[in-house]
Amino acid sequence: MTRAIPPAEARDQFTEPVPGEPVISFEDVHIGFEDREVLQGISFETWPGETKVLLGEGGSGKTLIMKMAAGLLRPDSGKVIVMGQDIGDMPENELLNFRRHIGFVFQEGALFDSMTVAENVSFRLDEEQADETETDKRVREALRFVEMESSLERYPGELSGGMRRRVSIARALVDRPPIIFYDSPTAGLDPVTCQTIMSLILRGRDLQGATSLLATQRVQDAFGLANFHFDKGSGHILRDKLNGRAVLGPGRTSDATRDANSGGTSPTNVLVLRDGKVYFQGAADELLSSTDAYLKEFLASAR
Amino acid sequence: MPAQRETLESVSSVLADVIKQQVLAVQDYTMLSVESIKNVFTPPFYWMDTLEQMDLIGVGSLPIIMLTGFFIGGVLVLQTAAQFERFGETALTGDAVALALVRELGPAITALLVAGRNASGIASEIGSMVVTEQLDAMRALGTDPVRKLMTPRVVAMVLTLPLLTVVSDFVGLVGGFLVAYFTLRLGAVQFWTRAIQALDFGDLVQGFAKPFIFAFIISTIACFMGLRVKGGTQGVGRATTSAVVISSVILLVVDTFVTKLLLWVFQK
Numbered sequence: 340m341t342r343a344i345p346p347a348e349a350r351d352q353f354t355e356p357v358p359g360e361p362v363i364s365f366e367d368v369h370i371g372f373e374d375r376e377v378l379q380g381i382s383f384e385t386w387p388g389e390t391k392v393l394l395g396e397g398g399s400g401k402t403l404i405m406k407m408a409a410g411l412l413r414p415d416s417g418k419v420i421v422m423g424q425d426i427g428d429m430p431e432n433e434l435l436n437f438r439r440h441i442g443f444v445f446q447e448g449a450l451f452d453s454m455t456v457a458e459n460v461s462f463r464l465d466e467e468q469a470d471e472t473e474t475d476k477r478v479r480e481a482l483r484f485v486e487m488e489s490s491l492e493r494y495p496g497e498l499s500g501g502m503r504r505r506v507s508i509a510r511a512l513v514d515r516p517p518i519i520f521y522d523s524p525t526a527g528l529d530p531v532t533c534q535t536i537m538s539l540i541l542r543g544r545d546l547q548g549a550t551s552l553l554a555t556q557r558v559q560d561a562f563g564l565a566n567f568h569f570d571k572g573s574g575h576i577l578r579d580k581l582n583g584r585a586v587l588g589p590g591r592t593s594d595a596t597r598d599a600n601s602g603g604t605s606p607t608n609v610l611v612l613r614d615g616k617v618y619f620q621g622a623a624d625e626l627l628s629s630t631d632a633y634l635k636e637f638l639a640s641a642r
Numbered sequence: 643m644p645a646q647r648e649t650l651e652s653v654s655s656v657l658a659d660v661i662k663q664q665v666l667a668v669q670d671y672t673m674l675s676v677e678s679i680k681n682v683f684t685p686p687f688y689w690m691d692t693l694e695q696m697d698l699i700g701v702g703s704l705p706i707i708m709l710t711g712f713f714i715g716g717v718l719v720l721q722t723a724a725q726f727e728r729f730g731e732t733a734l735t736g737d738a739v740a741l742a743l744v745r746e747l748g749p750a751i752t753a754l755l756v757a758g759r760n761a762s763g764i765a766s767e768i769g770s771m772v773v774t775e776q777l778d779a780m781r782a783l784g785t786d787p788v789r790k791l792m793t794p795r796v797v798a799m800v801l802t803l804p805l806l807t808v809v810s811d812f813v814g815l816v817g818g819f820l821v822a823y824f825t826l827r828l829g830a831v832q833f834w835t836r837a838i839q840a841l842d843f844g845d846l847v848q849g850f851a852k853p854f855i856f857a858f859i860i861s862t863i864a865c866f867m868g869l870r871v872k873g874g875t876q877g878v879g880r881a882t883t884s885a886v887v888i889s890s891v892i893l894l895v896v897d898t899f900v901t902k903l904l905l906w907v908f909q910k
Contacts, residue, residue, distance in 0.1 A: 406778070409782055411778055411781055411782060431786070432786075435781070435784050435785070435786055436784065437784075438781065438782055438783065438784040439783075439784035441782065443779070443782035443783075445775045445778065445779055445782075446775070447774065447775065449774060449775035449776050449778065449779035450776075450779075451771075451776055451779070451780075452770075452774070452776070462783055462785075463783045463784065463785075466686075466783070466784065466785050510783075
């Protein structure tokens with residue numbers, strides 16, 4: 340038995356941001372493994388429509404933050420609140436329901452290797468027993484968006500790293516989730532493929548307006564998202580009028596901020612992690628103009 | 643003296659950690675097994691995945707089960723015939739083959755072969771998914787990996803192993819008969835009549851209850867080993883070996899206790 344795909348907004352309590360509250364909120368979050376505490380009191384907020392870029396050296400805990408925000412890991416202490424719900428204490432069956440409203444792009448793609456590209460992208464819709472015609476339409480649409488429509492019947496093993504990453508983005512976007520997590524989507528790719536992936540993320544952000552977290556070691560990914568936007572009219576990626584200024588707060592919607600701050604793009608802010616703590620939080624141009632020695636060194640080494 | 647005491651304390655602390663880890667593993671295994679059973683009674687159900695696994699486990703294992711079953715039946719006749727010939731009672735060969743195969747060798751050897759073939763496959767498949775984050779991806783897409791991956795494998799194994807055992811028993815008897823016919827000149831009627839009459843209800847219960855238990859042990863241990871893989875491809879290799887070794891050893895240990903219990907129940 341199949342059924343029509345319900346709009347993401349009509350499913351349950353996880354679909355609508357609570358007015359005046361951040362979509363994602365970390366409050367003094369700690370997590371460690373064996374004897375090492377990797378994250379030591381992380382606090383930040385992500386507002387509706389915002390893209391928060393998590394920067395930091397390898398092993399600084401960027402992936403852990405993403406996994407905790409998706410409910411894949413539980414914090415040792417502190418609160419992880421998503422869409423007004425504390426997901427740190429949520430039972431696994433409720434978390435499964437919650438995760439139906441997020442998209443997650445894993446570092447290596449994490450495609451199901453025994454399934455074709457089409458089956459990978461349609462996985463969530465198939466699980467929800469969605470109408471086959473509608474599923475097929477959505478899958479083709481998502482794969483067309485990442486320019487992979489010709490690879491419907493291929494297996495992940497036959498694809499290059501960049502292609503796998505693109506399919507993974509299609510899988511995350513197919514259900515048009517309100518929150519998307521990108522875990523190092525450009526890691527290990529050549530510069531040209533990195534640019535392709537980032538332009539896809541940028542287009543997805545500006546077309547769907549989802550709230551997102553993006554972990555990366557490349558500062559140019561953060562500046563790319565902060566300084567450029569996808570122009571729906573011309574179909575091109577254009578530089579913003581005001582570079583990288585995007586500060587959100589209570590009561591400010593993404594549209595209002597979008598208009599006020601960045602001349603068309605969704606707001607992008609940066610968070611730099613160091614030694615398990617938040618070292619810097621703010622807009623991309625603030626990071627660029629910072630006189631802090633560590634940030635300067637980090638920017639120089641991460642380019 | 644203080645140095646000796648320190649050494650003793652560190653040894654006892656390491657020992658305590660090892661024991662704790664083993665107890666924790668047993669607890670995790672038990673909880674996972676219970677969850678896999680509970681999933682059978684609540685939606686969503688993955689019938690297609692279950693059927694696919696039944697094909698992989700059942701149909702896929704059929705050739706080796708038939709081949710080994712045939713030769714085990716044959717070799718049983720060769721081994722027992724010499725003893726029966728000493729007393730001029732070669733007619734009893736049918737009884738011996740039937741009882742040994744149906745009560746013990748059929749279930750145990752079929753289970754060991756299926757463990758070797760399928761426990762390794764299940765553990766390596768699930769383990770590979772763990773190390774390549776496919777399991778996390780599944781959870782991130784809102785699907786429970788235990789329900790989607792483990793329960794269909796457990797159900798498929800529990801449904802197919804008894805059937806494979808029946809096939810193995812039958813092919814073993816055919817093998818036994820052919821060897822008996824060519825070496826002892828035992829007639830078909832004599833062999834099959836004795837073989838069938840030797841078996842009573844208790845023997846059949848013993849022979850067909852065991853595969854259900856063995857199947858549950860093999861499939862749950864294989865899934866458990868796959869799901870707790872750590873350490874990349876090397877970890878997958880270790881999990882695969884552990885799945886086969888541990889499930890084989892445990893099923894033989896359990897076999898002893900189940901046999902004793904069933905012999906007591908049927909007053910044999």
